[in-house]
Amino acid sequence: MIDTLEILSRLTSACGVAGEERQAAQTAADLLKEYGSVEISPVSGSVFCRVGSFDKTKPTLLLDAHIDEIGLIVTYITDEGFLKVSQCGGVDSRVLQAQMVTVYGREKLTGIVASTPPHLEKDNTKAVSVEDIFIDVGMSKEQAQQLISPGDRVVIETGFNKLCGTRVTSKALDNRAGAAVVLKTLELIKDRQTAFNVCAMLSSQEETGERGAKTGAYAVNADMAIVIDVSFAKTHGETDEDCGTLGKGPMIGIAPSLSSRMSQRLIEIAKEKDIPYQVEVMSGTTGTNADAIGVSRGGVMTVTVSVPLKHMHTPAEIVDVADIENSAALIAEFLESAGDINA
16 A cells, blocks of 8 residues: 555645536545445546445445536637636635636636736735636647637646655645545455445545535445544634644544544544544534435435544645544554444
């Protein structure tokens, strides 16, 4: 099995803007093949991996992490050849101006988000909205129309880079970090007896309404689910009450919409196995795929395990690799020992 850094590098380098996840899905499918039978849904674009043979006497547990990323979608080409765009997911417009972007048209093209020089700017007190930006691809309208169509996706591609210690930065760590947790978990349970039938789902379109999770959870018909995503890590100015901390372990979700039994069992396992963890308390729904999966069919016992992440929904997200590996260790222990959770 390749190491965590290599997994993250391969996953984050693939384009997978919501609704157009094919490249990221295929990259993930290639990594999943050694753990079970893999299928990419021709309808939703989600990736499924059924691990080993299914035993009808065991409950089925779904491991979910969304594979899509935020980005932009081309809406119009102006008479001057500039691209107009809208957002796919919650893009932070404050980081867009003067950025180099990749346009996934008929060819992979480089563009620049146009920026007015500060000498000519009349009002620089407000961030420009996504709908007001122009992307310059260096072409006339006629040239651009030959290579670019409305609906093509646009991504700020910053590359995957190591920081000090075990921290890394990249675009799309929300939620390729979660996908990496799934892969590391499957590696850990590869030669172990689990208490569940395990199906992994790397779901599409979470950033635009949890659509992949809704259809995928219905198709899998699992009894339980662990949803792996990222959550807020403290940078500066935020409160400890609102954020986790990089390097202090996975954030175990507690919420009215989640299974309290699953949350408590994860906490018990973390204490027993000396796995660092944090608690993330939410007052209602979670803003993750757990909200859709939990109400699938007749209901699915669901919990969240989140990787702390800085600078969410920007091209310079940061995670700590140790948190990914500890998340996988915690979930693997749960899969091995928590079969009696309904007792």
